[in-house]
Amino acid sequence: xxVALQSNRSxxxxxxxxxxxxxxxxxxxxxxxxRLALVGIEILTLDARIVIASVDTxxxxxxxxxxxxxxxxxxxxxxPGLIGDLQEGGARKKTKGALSGAANSAKExxxxxxxxxxxxxxxxxxxxxxxxxxxxxxxSRRPSRRREDDEEG
Amino acid sequence: MYYVYGVVRxxxxxxxxxxxxxxxxxxxxxxxxxLAAAVTELPDDYVAGEEDARAHLNVLIALLKDGTVIPxxxxxxxxxEEAVRTDVLDSAxxxxxxxxDALDGLVELHVDADDDESESIAAVAGAAGVRIPAHADxxxxxxxxxxxxxxxxxxRRRLAEEILAELxxxxxxxxxxxxxxxxxxxxxxxxFLVKRDDLESFDDAVIAVxxxxxxxxxxxxxxxxxxxxxxxxxxxxxAKPDSFSAQGRWSW
Numbered sequence: 001x002x003v004a005l006q007s008n009r010s011x012x013x014x015x016x017x018x019x020x021x022x023x024x025x026x027x028x029x030x031x032x033x034x035r036l037a038l039v040g041i042e043i044l045t046l047d048a049r050i051v052i053a054s055v056d057t058x059x060x061x062x063x064x065x066x067x068x069x070x071x072x073x074x075x076x077x078x079x080p081g082l083i084g085d086l087q088e089g090g091a092r093k094k095t096k097g098a099l100s101g102a103a104n105s106a107k108e109x110x111x112x113x114x115x116x117x118x119x120x121x122x123x124x125x126x127x128x129x130x131x132x133x134x135x136x137x138x139x140s141r142r143p144s145r146r147r148e149d150d151e152e153g
Numbered sequence: 154m155y156y157v158y159g160v161v162r163x164x165x166x167x168x169x170x171x172x173x174x175x176x177x178x179x180x181x182x183x184x185x186x187x188l189a190a191a192v193t194e195l196p197d198d199y200v201a202g203e204e205d206a207r208a209h210l211n212v213l214i215a216l217l218k219d220g221t222v223i224p225x226x227x228x229x230x231x232x233x234e235e236a237v238r239t240d241v242l243d244s245a246x247x248x249x250x251x252x253x254d255a256l257d258g259l260v261e262l263h264v265d266a267d268d269d270e271s272e273s274i275a276a277v278a279g280a281a282g283v284r285i286p287a288h289a290d291x292x293x294x295x296x297x298x299x300x301x302x303x304x305x306x307x308x309r310r311r312l313a314e315e316i317l318a319e320l321x322x323x324x325x326x327x328x329x330x331x332x333x334x335x336x337x338x339x340x341x342x343x344x345f346l347v348k349r350d351d352l353e354s355f356d357d358a359v360i361a362v363x364x365x366x367x368x369x370x371x372x373x374x375x376x377x378x379x380x381x382x383x384x385x386x387x388x389x390x391x392a393k394p395d396s397f398s399a400q401g402r403w404s405w
Contacts, residue, residue: 026380058298
């Protein structure tokens with residue numbers, strides 16, 4: 001039991017999505033079986049699967065790099081080729097504090113940035129990679145999936 | 154009607170746990186020849202929900218404590234006990250028996266690994282010298298974002314390979330639970346088939362992974378019924394090669 005405690009092995013998945021993945025997606029299907037009616041479950045499984053990398057993702061990454069550059073010189077992690085695996089860990093620790101707010105505020109930054117530039121006709125024309133407005137619909141589902149995982153997981 | 158959870162050997166003790174239903178109903182075993190099916194009697198108009206999904210898994214986990222179990226898909230029901238015998242047990246006696254033998258003493262373990270996005274971006278962008286020029290326009294930002302995305306994917310792939318290399322020596326088989334190579338996909342969602350006797354060694358290997366990758370959050374779950382290693386679609390099935398010889402399937 002001591003080992004189990006140290007390794008933090010949980011007896012069962014905590015998030016509903018993981019449970020459904022096991023019991024609805026896996027397991028033997030019997031020929032000529034009858035399927036029990038399930039309420040609410042199949043839709044939820046589907047919802048958990050929707051993951052789309054959007055333009056917003058790339059902008060969030062770019063913003064994270066931008067914040068990296070804004071740090072004081074001695075904390076910068078630049079210098080291509082000089083940062084090996086051993087130093088990587090140290091560099092991460094240094095930048096951790098400075099970056100911890102990045103994820104939370106990135107969305108704000110991105111939306112304000114997009115809002116500003118949407119007004120500029122020239123910008124909009126020269127942007128073939130821009131996703132149509134409809135692309136943002138699935139994105140709004142992701143936070144709810146994450147919340148659920150965080151709560152239960 | 155009879156709700157069926159899974160198939161075990163005859164003589165398997167019934168699980169000391171309530172099953173599906175509202176209120177949760179008892180689980181009994183219906184036996185035929187060398188096999189037994191774990192079942193719960195339900196009203197014919199019963200509609201299952203989230204709690205039943207958890208109950209289904211809990212019953213399988215409880216059965217697993219006393220021996221090998223072949224999990225059935227949630228929602229499998231038969232009109233009566235006799236149909237459980239003919240449809241579930243008798244129609245595939247030989248194949249079910251072979252599967253039970255093959256899975257004897259084996260359990261499924263899940264290992265999930267997630268990095269901290271900000272930390273990983275700092276590491277990969279720093280190492281590659283990625284910077285954003287002052288007054289970068291949106292196209293430039295998107296380009297840099299895409300560059301970071303591919304660095305991030307590569308970084309996570311490497312992390313996943315390192316973790317798998319540490320765990321695989323203690324597993325009889327393994328398979329991805331979800332495959333994704335997008336920039337927002339996690340480092341690892343994996344299922345391992347492990348001998349019950351090797352459980353402590355695998356525990357120790359997970360502890361080692363945690364200490365080697367302090368910035369990666371590891372979730373470790375089990376022992377679970379070997380749901381990812383009974384991947385034959387229909388019963389009765391034609392003889393297939395065992396699905397759980399080390400697969401090493403690695404499709405990014």
